[in-house]
Every structure is written in C-alpha cells, then in structure tokens.
Amino acid sequence: MQSKNLIRSALLVAIVALAYYTYTQIVANSSNNLTFSADSVVFKRGCLHPDSSCFRVAYRFPVPVGKGSSRIEKLIVNDFVGNMDEEIDRNDFAHLKDMLVKNSISYDSSYVEFLKQFGAGLEWYIDVDFTQILRTNRLITFRYEQSSYTGGAHDMYGYHYLNIDLKKTKILKLTDLFTDMDRFKAIAQKAFTVQYLNNPADKTEYWLADDGSLVLPNEFGLTSKGLLLHYNVYEIACFARGDIELLIPYPDLKEILVDAYQKELMN
Known part of the structure; x- marks a missing residue:
C-alpha cells in the first residue's frame, strides 16, 4: 500500500513538472513570436x-x-x-x-x-x-x-x-536583476567615480548623497553592452550639465546578476 502511494506521489510530481515545463515553453515561444x-x-x-x-x-x-x-x-x-x-x-x-x-x-x-x-x-x-x-x-x-x-x-x-x-x-526593476543590491551600489559607485568624479572639470559636490554614497537614478536601461544608468537633467546636476549616462558592462555585474538574466545578457 505504501509503495502504491509513493508511486502515485511520484506520478503526480511528474505530471505537475510536465505541465509547468509545457506552460513555460508556450510562454517562451509566444514571446519569440x-x-x-x-x-x-x-x-x-x-x-x-x-x-x-x-x-x-x-x-x-x-x-x-x-x-x-x-x-x-x-x-x-x-x-x-x-x-x-x-x-x-x-x-x-x-x-x-x-x-x-x-x-x-x-x-x-x-x-x-x-x-x-x-x-x-x-x-x-x-x-x-x-x-x-x-x-x-x-x-x-x-x-x-x-x-x-x-x-x-x-x-x-x-x-x-x-x-x-x-x-x-x-x-523589471533593478531589484529584479540583482541578488545583492548593496554590492550593486558599490559597483555602480566605483564606475561612477572612474567615469565622472575623477574629472576636475566637473563640479561634483551635489552629485552624491550627504553621506557620500551614490544616488541611483530613476531611469535605467538594458543594452547590448551593459546596464545603463541614466540621470535626466536636473536629477543630480544643473540643466547646463545635461543628462548623465553611466554604462556598467555586464561582466562587472556577473556575480550578482540573477541567473535567468545572465543567460540573456552575457551571451
């Protein structure tokens, strides 16, 4: 009796797994179309x-x-x-x-x-x-x-x-893409420092939060080359400075990028 219950449970699990796989394939194929x-x-x-x-x-x-x-x-x-x-x-x-x-x-x-x-x-x-x-x-x-x-x-x-x-x-939100947002912010701040804060021509005193940490923008985009953080005019600088783009290559984010999106973005 116990062995029959085990067989039934195994069959039920297999049916559920097959149904889920079929559903994901249908969704994936419809996305491709x-x-x-x-x-x-x-x-x-x-x-x-x-x-x-x-x-x-x-x-x-x-x-x-x-x-x-x-x-x-x-x-x-x-x-x-x-x-x-x-x-x-x-x-x-x-x-x-x-x-x-x-x-x-x-x-x-x-x-x-x-x-x-x-x-x-x-x-x-x-x-x-x-x-x-x-x-x-x-x-x-x-x-x-x-x-x-x-x-x-x-x-x-x-x-x-x-x-x-x-x-x-x-x-998608940024929190959907990464497993560790604190580490993401550290990577982004390092990239921001290299690309902007080391330029003496830029007045950067109002680009960071009061504690010196990077303020993430309201807008970000996924590109073929990397994650793009995009600050619109007035967001962290004056209108004359214009909008500010910060591109972070995906290899720099690989360790914290959600597995499902690594397959999509790292190929």
Whole structure:
C-alpha cells in the first residue's frame, strides 16, 4: 500500500513538472513570436510656414503584435500613462490614444491663451518617440525620448526606459536583476567615480548623497553592452550639465546578476 502511494506521489510530481515545463515553453515561444510596430497621436495648430504660430504634438509608442500581445499591451499602456502622471479607466491602446488626444487639446487651449498675451509667431511643441535598444528571447527594452517647449526660459528633454521580462509579463526593476543590491551600489559607485568624479572639470559636490554614497537614478536601461544608468537633467546636476549616462558592462555585474538574466545578457 505504501509503495502504491509513493508511486502515485511520484506520478503526480511528474505530471505537475510536465505541465509547468509545457506552460513555460508556450510562454517562451509566444514571446519569440511577438513583434512590435509603432502607433502615434499627432496634433497641430498653425505651422503653415516657418514664421507662423505653431503648436505641434507627436506621441509615438510601441504596439505588440502576435500571441500574448494583450498582456504586453497592458504593461506598455500602464507605463506610458503612469509616466505622464495620468489615469485612465482601461489599459488598452484605444483608451491611451483617447487620453493623448484630450491631453493635446488641453495644451492647445493653454497655447491659445499664451498667444493672446505674447503675440503670434511663437512655437510650442511636445515630441515623444521611442527606440527599441535591446531584444532577446526573454527581454526587451524601449527608450522613450521626450522633448518639449510649452513656455518658460528654455525647452526640456528627458529619457524614460521600459524594461520588460516577456516570459513573466513584468516590468523589471533593478531589484529584479540583482541578488545583492548593496554590492550593486558599490559597483555602480566605483564606475561612477572612474567615469565622472575623477574629472576636475566637473563640479561634483551635489552629485552624491550627504553621506557620500551614490544616488541611483530613476531611469535605467538594458543594452547590448551593459546596464545603463541614466540621470535626466536636473536629477543630480544643473540643466547646463545635461543628462548623465553611466554604462556598467555586464561582466562587472556577473556575480550578482540573477541567473535567468545572465543567460540573456552575457551571451
């Protein structure tokens, strides 16, 4: 009787293992079949000739196509909306485009009032575009670049990275990539010191925390050459200094990089 129970338990474990393996293979294959196209929302007022008043908006974003695309669509929409500090009821591209149209019209109303105060011949613009900077069997990274002028002393620009684990249908954080964040910070600070703090031309007194430790940026991206830490303008330096990129090669991070991502990034 006891041997029969053991056999049944072994069979049950084997069935569960087979089901899990089958599921992971289906997910992995669906990730490989995914492709991405581009969609956009464009809005213009004026812009008839070089000297005319002009307000133009262009929001461009990636759209997944293929099996499993609906899950990735939700991630992209939620990320895009959250990065704009907006909220929508549903996380699909139809609602995203509707939100962007309303956003453009709102800015257009402000632009009309701006023209009434300051006269014609002035330009406002908002441009958001994306580039795919990494694609493996499991991982994909998009970099958004935003530039805008909506009044003020100067235009603005910034970068945002969307790093997705296609197998887990998850937006990655730094803590998902490394087994030891304290050690990661030490490696990053060493790289930052070599690349920036040893340059006497840079005023670096405000680049570090009060205790002298490195402040990690809000944005990071996975590239073919290494992990990119990207500080946007004003994040740790003045506008004139611009944005600051810190590239850390994957071999420097190998000992603390999660095993599943080593296979993707170290090949």
